[in-house]
Amino acid sequence: MGRKSKYTIDFKLSVVDRYLNKGEGSVTIGKDLNLNPNTVLKWVKQFQKSDAEVFLEKPRNQSYSKEFKIQVIEEYLAGGCSYPDLVVLCQV
Secondary structure, three states, X not given: OOOXXXXXXXXXXXXXXXXXXXOOOHHHHHHHHOOXXXXXXXXXXXXXXXXXXXXXXXXXXXXXXXXXXXXXXXXXHOOOOOHHHHHHHHOO
């Protein structure tokens, strides 16, 4: 069974809209909505990569092949991606 998100898709989209279209910063939005500014930035990156579909609930947790896991670890160790960027990469 998949994990149920603490926040609705509409809430996440409103946060992304405030950041992208209304020019508000992640710290301002975070303080206003009691969110970590990094969460705001993560949602924005996810949205930019995959559109609103990324916020839909999944029927079960994502599973990854051994090869994919090794690739992600090697990419991180080589300094090719920051940890937050890897999180977005893995949620495809």
